[in-house]
Amino acid sequence: MTGTLHDITGEAVALHALPPLDTLTDDQARGAVCVWDAAEPPLTAETAVDLGERPSAEGGHWFPHGCRPHAAQHTHAGDPLDIATMREAVQRLLGPAADPPGAELDLLILQLRGHLNLLISELDGCDDPRAEAGLGEARRRLSAGPGSLGPLRHATLLARSVVALCTHAERLAVTG
Numbered sequence: 696m697t698g699t700l701h702d703i704t705g706e707a708v709a710l711h712a713l714p715p716l717d718t719l720t721d722d723q724a725r726g727a728v729c730v731w732d733a734a735e736p737p738l739t740a741e742t743a744v745d746l747g748e749r750p751s752a753e754g755g756h757w758f759p760h761g762c763r764p765h766a767a768q769h770t771h772a773g774d775p776l777d778i779a780t781m782r783e784a785v786q787r788l789l790g791p792a793a794d795p796p797g798a799e800l801d802l803l804i805l806q807l808r809g810h811l812n813l814l815i816s817e818l819d820g821c822d823d824p825r826a827e828a829g830l831g832e833a834r835r836r837l838s839a840g841p842g843s844l845g846p847l848r849h850a851t852l853l854a855r856s857v858v859a860l861c862t863h864a865e866r867l868a869v870t871g
């Protein structure tokens with residue numbers, strides 16, 4: 696199996712808009728059918744990609760799922776990697792005045808995880824030893840979660856990985 700499917704996660708899709716909830720069928724809204732195509736057969740545990748918990752307009756939550764082909768397409772359908780936006784997010788944590796309050800920290804972590812997943816899917820298989828090392832580190836930090844480190848330390852490590860992978864992406868010119 697190549698790394699490509701492996702890296703499709705809800706987080707990688709997180710930065711791209713899903714179809715609005717009120718345009719979906721009930722089966723799509725409850726995650727039984729691909730959010731991108733109501734005509735597809737129901738998803739199974741084998742075919743579904745969990746796109747993560749999303750807030751709904753009514754203040755509740757919904758749990759969209761997509762088929763692998765659509766999820767892959769939407770993971771890569773965005774603009775070329777937005778390195779400037781990524782570096783800006785990182786500055787909230789690593790900049791001279793970095794001290795984000797708790798609520799903002801939670802959002803930043805979500806954003807940084809999304810950035811990292813995108814960077815990982817772009818750099819995966821680049822066959823560059825230095826980038827490979829950075830990818831391994833980023834994956835470890837993503838899967839470790841805040842754990843005993845606490846959210847601020849976790850966010851700081853994610854931010855460092857974003858910086859490292861942005862640098863590799865620019866050096867290897869995968870930024871489109």
Ligand SMILES: [Zn+2]
Pocket residue numbers: 729730731732735761762763764765766
């Ligand atoms: Zn689909």
